[in-house]
Every structure is written in structure tokens, then in C-alpha cells.
Amino acid sequence: MIRNILRALLALAYLAAGILHVFVPAPFLGITPAWVPFAPFVIMATGLCEIAGAIGLYVPRLRWWAGAMLAAYAVCVYPANVKHAVDYIAHGTGGLSLWYHIPRLAFQPVIVWWALFAGRVIDWPFANRETRA
Template sequence: MAEARRLERARTALRWLLAAAFFFVGIAHIRSPGGFLAITPPWVPWPREVIFATGVCEIAGALALLNRRLRRIAGIMLAAYAVCVFPANIRHAVEHIAIGGTRLGWWYHGPRLAFQPVIVWWALFAGGVMDWPFGRRRRSA
């Protein structure tokens, strides 16, 4: 029982941290889209509108993650979102795109790309979709 409480405390802390991160990045997408536009792949239609919509989705997902009724779907949707934006992260790295006049090297891009699957897991864990690797998720009766 104590282990279950520790797991839920960790999940709660990670949920709030992830929600804060998505919330603030969502605001950045809306207020300062230039850097995001620079790394958006050319095959994305209406890039400015897509960047705005992704900001709205990040903010909505962050708020939903903090709502008990919406938490599970928010975790799933934020995980899917993290998968969908991965091509922009790859483009940023491979094409050495400067943002604000700054080119970031592989010291940034390597860990950033490697961390993307962690963000997917984090959203699913914070949303209560899964417990892995900490245990099996119990089905409710």
C-alpha cells in the first residue's frame, strides 16, 4: 500500500511538471511562432495556422491533464502530439536550422531527440494510462 501511495505521489508530481511544460511551450507557440515555423517541415500545410493550433493543443492538453475526468485522454493525446511533432525536431537537427540567429549543435539535438520517447512515456504515465515500469495497471471493476 505504501508503494502505491509513493507511485501516485510521483505520478502527481510528474503530471504537474509535464502540464507546466506543455502550458508554457503552448504559450510560446502562440506568442512567438517564428522559431517553430523555421523548423516546421515544408510538407506541413498552413504552417502558421498549424503552429497556432499546436499551441492551443498544448495548453488544452496541459489543463486537461490536471482534470481527473480528462486526465487519461489528455495523456493519450499529449503522447500522440509528441509523436506528431517529432519530424520538426528531426528537421531542426539534421538541417542545422538557426533559431534567433543561434545554431544548436548535437550537444543539444542528440539528447533532445533521444528524450522524445521519454516525453511520450511521461504523458502516458502522468495521464494514468500505464504504470510501466513501476507495475501493472489495475483494471477497474
């Protein structure tokens, strides 16, 4: 039950983010580090990956791969999240305060775990509870 709820929430979040990346890329382009080549293409591709991952969480044959890839994705986009926070601190740009950036950066490892758990890549910390039920 816990896994199903967390899977639904994660899929909705990634689906929404993916749609925004595809249809409203400007904010994401603004936080993309300068060293990322072909940034508009990368933003479009990341949005499509988020959408595919969200759908994959609901296809049993793809669930494990979707969880693993969404976790890897969360690790890969961390530099953009750091840049977004640094830009805000240095220049006041980005439109979001430290009340957003600090929890967002701290929460990233939880998102990685969440994707792995939702995709049934890992069972921790609920393995004992789910096997007894």
C-alpha cells in the same frame, strides 16, 4: 507521489511550450517541415493543443485523454524536431547546438511515456509500488 510530480512538470512544460507557440510562433515556423500545409495555423493549433493538454492533465475526467493525446502529439511533432537537428547539422541554423538536438531526439520516447504515465494511461514501471502504498 511520483506520478503527481511528473504530471506537474509535464503540464508546466507543455503549458510553457503552448504559450510560446501561440505568442512567439516564428522559431517554430522555422523548424516546421515544408510539407506541412498552412504552417502558421498548424503552429497556433499545436500551441492550443499543448495548453489544452496541460490543463487536461488536471481535470480528472479528461486526464486519460490528455495523456493519450499529448503522447500522440509528441510522436507527431518528431519530424519537426528531426528537421531542426538536420538544419543545424547542414546549415548551422536554429541557434541550438548538437548538445541540444541529440538529447532532445533521444528523449522523445521518454516524453511519450511521460505523457502516458502522467495521464494514467499506463502504470509502468511503477504499478507494483503504487498499489502497495
